[in-house]
Amino acid sequence: MFFLLTLPFRIIFGLLCGILLLPFALLAAPFALLLIPFLLLKMVIRAAVLLFVLPFVLLAVALAAGVAVVTVALALLAPLLPFAAIAFVIWVIVRASQPSYAR
Numbered sequence: 001m002f003f004l005l006t007l008p009f010r011i012i013f014g015l016l017c018g019i020l021l022l023p024f025a026l027l028a029a030p031f032a033l034l035l036i037p038f039l040l041l042k043m044v045i046r047a048a049v050l051l052f053v054l055p056f057v058l059l060a061v062a063l064a065a066g067v068a069v070v071t072v073a074l075a076l077l078a079p080l081l082p083f084a085a086i087a088f089v090i091w092v093i094v095r096a097s098q099p100s101y102a103r
Helices: 002-034 036-097
Strands: none
Touching: 002 036
């Protein structure tokens, strides 16, 4: 609410300062044009680094996602381990009690 209360003052002082600083901005425009090649070079270097690093980042993300899936699966299946152990013991007993037929 305070922002809405001070909004007219911010608009008036913003326009006033913008009008007062306009000559300095016009004087600085030619110097800003000198920066364009350096900004383009910076963009090209960043793009090259991005293209070089991107496969490693994607590999790390895939590896982390795989580890996360395994971790979640183990966390969800851990409570079922006692039942699996009991089922294994019953399977071993049943398998050992069956007669083996000679072929």
